[in-house]
Amino acid sequence: MSGQPNVRYGMVGGGQGAFIGYVHRLAAQLDGKIELVCGAFSRDSDNCRQTGAELGLDPARCYIDFHEMMKAEAALPESERMQFVAIVTPNHVHYPVARAALEAGFHVLSDKPATLNLEEMQSLSQIIYDSGLAYGLTHTYLGYPLVSVAKEIVASGGIGKVRKVYAEYIQGWLATEVENKQAEWRTDPARSGASGCMGDIGTHAHNLAEYVTGKRMTHVAADLTVFVDGRRLDDDGSALFRMEDGVKGTLSASQICVGKENSLSLRVYGETGGLEWNQEEPNSLIRTYADRPTEIIRAGQGYLPESVQSHFRTPPGHPEGYIEAFANIYLEFAEVIKTNGGVKAGSTAALRGMAFIEALVESSNSNSAWTEIKT
């Protein structure tokens, strides 16, 4: 296909029936600048081969085992071999794959949460640091340009000193027992980690809150719940939280809010203004003032900061969505690699995400006692 000298990647996970791998590939290829060259899509060899075939890959570069992939790719000429590995497996496999990739000299772009638990992530951080390679986490929602606009407004004092944050991510798809591949591993502690709902989507709300405010969340008082009988991990949870510099807030995540689709929202209020954003209407950012009408800041507009202009593909009013946001994450990671820009914030965000989950679970297990998020 078309494209300038492409950045090449291999994928681990994402065989047939796996939703997130498919989305990663769409995102990677959207702009024609990132090329999938190999994959270890499934340990099921038929699935792996067939996935590769459908994707038009050289069968020789469809590997049953990710260790084999690292080895074989490393043996290829530099101009051919993959440059980074996209990890789209269930959570418990994130760590071993990332480790193997980094140790084989490949950059890593991983789905989140980064690892199964904080301990793994601490170990991985060291490996990343030692490798000097780039590590990125697909916190997809940061790929929406208006999220960056929100961050810039806060950073430039546009809403004054931040005081209160409401972060929320609610869905309804697990309101009853669900039997499909997506639901199955997400509710299995061995594959998903210590938290279900909070690990899967609460982390996005946490990440978004820290990203936009530029503040670290320091403490949580959480109440996690399993509403559906027989489920082994939380499918709902809420937390009070505190951030640096006196910021306070609430964070809720739920997968049992019937009829809700994918409602990730952030509202931030400072001393002189506020910002409100919802992922389901990603092309509008609401800005409130004390003494002026509320504004609807819109994607693609010329009045937006220069820094985000390149993140839009179409003029205002031509909605860009989830895949475009995801593609922005991929583009940015490719840029990091090309410019040898090093680790970016991926490793730090990954550590903070794992520490957040750990603190939530600990707080919830301690009758919602205030618990520090330690990184």
Next chain:
Amino acid sequence: MSGQPNVRYGMVGGGQGAFIGYVHRLAAQLDGKIELVCGAFSRDSDNCRQTGAELGLDPARCYIDFHEMMKAEAALPESERMQFVAIVTPNHVHYPVARAALEAGFHVLSDKPATLNLEEMQSLSQIIYDSGLAYGLTHTYLGYPLVSVAKEIVASGGIGKVRKVYAEYIQGWLATEVENKQAEWRTDPARSGASGCMGDIGTHAHNLAEYVTGKRMTHVAADLTVFVDGRRLDDDGSALFRMEDGVKGTLSASQICVGKENSLSLRVYGETGGLEWNQEEPNSLIRTYADRPTEIIRAGQGYLPESVQSHFRTPPGHPEGYIEAFANIYLEFAEVIKTNGGVKAGSTAALRGMAFIEALVESSNSNSAWTEIKT
């Protein structure tokens, strides 16, 4: 003015410069069925007299002292004297006025919170009980007919067993130091009670949540905050809560969310559906389903339950607002009086509101420990 055999009332508080008294009067007179006949609008005799004059009252029935009002009115023939007292003073005067009125044989419709603290309310409850008179609390927002529709849907199993509740009431008007009559007493513990923001508006969110779900909130873990320097009472707060039968939720109230006007919202999710309502768009009720499109239930529509049809004054699409909701509260109270319907739920709601505030403050003072709401 026009009207059938009217219900007559007197007002305590609500002199010039007092917002809420004005709104009470608008609400009372909207439908032409409730007549203001006397008042103790202010202890400032000029203010009191002038307010009465503007309202076209007989000067002899404008009293400087509410005790005097009770006495003088009780001495009038039954067909002339006021039938109930509307209390629209700052919070710390609610109790003495209510007590005096009840002891003088008058029904009471009080602004909320009902008293300065739970202890007063417990005392008042006994007085109400002993009096056999009607006691109502102007939880205005329950006057919106779609709130009743929501309650009916929940009660009839329309969303299945309730699981999760989000209750929120956020404003921005106290984001900086505000110097006006409204703001002054609300931030003074001696006149407002142990909580500022939560006592003033958080109680509405609590009341709405209990009303719609039909469940009692049993425990809270709260974090109250004073964001504006020098303020003596909370201007912001959030709480995790638990209700009977395993319902969980969050409740936030804030007066420092710059640019927010009067955003009271409730979202309730059960096993099979959900309901969402916001006071600023009171004529729409959102209903979600697991397997069907979300619905927008609209005020005034023929498909609404018979029980609420009389609560609308205009056809669908002719927005009814805050004053109409408030008027519904007055109409309902007048109906209770006329039918000798007794105490209604006013006393219970009042008790629960005061216990809620007390529990919130106690929890917040105990590092957000789970605290029981005792009534």
Next chain:
Amino acid sequence: MSGQPNVRYGMVGGGQGAFIGYVHRLAAQLDGKIELVCGAFSRDSDNCRQTGAELGLDPARCYIDFHEMMKAEAALPESERMQFVAIVTPNHVHYPVARAALEAGFHVLSDKPATLNLEEMQSLSQIIYDSGLAYGLTHTYLGYPLVSVAKEIVASGGIGKVRKVYAEYIQGWLATEVENKQAEWRTDPARSGASGCMGDIGTHAHNLAEYVTGKRMTHVAADLTVFVDGRRLDDDGSALFRMEDGVKGTLSASQICVGKENSLSLRVYGETGGLEWNQEEPNSLIRTYADRPTEIIRAGQGYLPESVQSHFRTPPGHPEGYIEAFANIYLEFAEVIKTNGGVKAGSTAALRGMAFIEALVESSNSNSAWTEIKT
């Protein structure tokens, strides 16, 4: 009831089963400054008497015949007799009542359309002029304060020279044959006039467009339709129009748009900005710019012009609706009377409305030929 020295009025029409009379009364009494003292509610004497009784009127001032009312009221002492007549009858009775009232020396506040046809209105205009009395038309929607804000923004050049206007009023309640009192006379040419839908609601859209832009509509090219079999007057129509100074636009009105409630909307675009308003969300006014974010201007806010501040009864976020807008119309008319302010714009708006209807019908009958609106 309460109120300063009240303005007193009598009502013609509005007996039991008549919706609009009821709404007029609610609106008149909302602020406690306008008092209903007499009425000729129905030619059915039982209906008339009973309506009066329910409204607490003196039975002697409940008249079967409006001529009798004019005569009897004129004979009362000036301090007792009604000051103006509110006309809430079907359209064909507007003219005779208005004429009788004016000739008896009473101001007139009439429901719209002002008369059955333009000829009647031309005659009435002369009578108004000769009488020196105030004549008002209840174009209710002008009572929403944000409509006045829109007018001020346009008048002060806030959107530049006006270019394009979209005016629309769509409902669905006549999508099928409807048998009730409201529907019956509205679809009878003898009582409603030459147009059904356009006369009933299209005139509101026309009036709103002229009011906000400050421009006269000069020509229309219209296509009126009867969609429901057997109906004798249009239940739907659309028109292209032209205004002074090169403004162009479209105007649509319909009563057969199933599921629409009362969607009156106006959008105006000038050389440098635009304004959008919808009656169903009357407390927001959208303002667009070429190079800045769209703004949501909100009712009750301190940043609004001083001139409208008195038109709000409650703080921002406490929705005011249709009844409050209607009450503003009544208050303004009462003010005109008190200050002896004379005719106001009522007569002109009434003439223009009738000429608009006449031109629409003529155009539609002439294969949508451009037709002048002559006044």
Next chain:
Amino acid sequence: MSGQPNVRYGMVGGGQGAFIGYVHRLAAQLDGKIELVCGAFSRDSDNCRQTGAELGLDPARCYIDFHEMMKAEAALPESERMQFVAIVTPNHVHYPVARAALEAGFHVLSDKPATLNLEEMQSLSQIIYDSGLAYGLTHTYLGYPLVSVAKEIVASGGIGKVRKVYAEYIQGWLATEVENKQAEWRTDPARSGASGCMGDIGTHAHNLAEYVTGKRMTHVAADLTVFVDGRRLDDDGSALFRMEDGVKGTLSASQICVGKENSLSLRVYGETGGLEWNQEEPNSLIRTYADRPTEIIRAGQGYLPESVQSHFRTPPGHPEGYIEAFANIYLEFAEVIKTNGGVKAGSTAALRGMAFIEALVESSNSNSAWTEIKT
């Protein structure tokens, strides 16, 4: 890049600085199933070569002249040569390119409007017919799956017999003189055709209205306007229209509505219900009923018809936008080619679009007389 046996295409137009060519390429490559193999991007040889280079094309397949491209590609082995030509030039070049491509045996997917005028399109229709090849028009907005859902609901009688249609496409980007490549040719009759705004965007509204209702628009009464001094083609226009079977409606298009982005909307009302859709919020379809709450039908949901399920790439709540819609158009065209499905509706829609423009211009030039749309 990845992909199953791809469909290969060449592009005419779309060199550097050309927006729409870029979007076509994004759309084509999104799903990895359609491959760009050659192009005549610009008659400027540097631009052409450089565009090709950036796209990673074989320099030998970057042609300065589209005739050359047809010839050279036709000479390649069948398994290598392009299969269809995407035409993304200014309007006046659509016809010659399409003709050349078809005569050389290549399918054609053209940007709209299909040709410079109806006469050209009539000629092209014959060529298409004779060729037996597929001809498609990128009416992008039909690629939104909920547009297809709307069509299905109408077709299956879900809103009853259609009565009234409101179609509208308004933008603001040409509210002042604009000097850029996009604006320049669009306002030049020689390159754009007889209409500016209507030809560019009004045709989308027309197409959408016919597509969803399944009815042909038969007559228009139009008023086209040039608001910006010196502009040679309409930048605004409105029309009354009539469709088969008594359907009536209005169609407005404007490029001078300051602050509007890309607001294409369609509202259709039938005897028993209605549908409303806006391109700027493409993932919601509003469905109204006479006696039930309005519904919000959402993209990606399981309750949607089976026929559209494959048109979504992500679960509900993950917004898909303009690029995805455009990609759906490409996928569908590729499918037509693969299955040798023949002409599809492209040619008919193209003819109808050109006839629509011609009728609009004729009507506007005839003082808005009703004018037949002849095809």
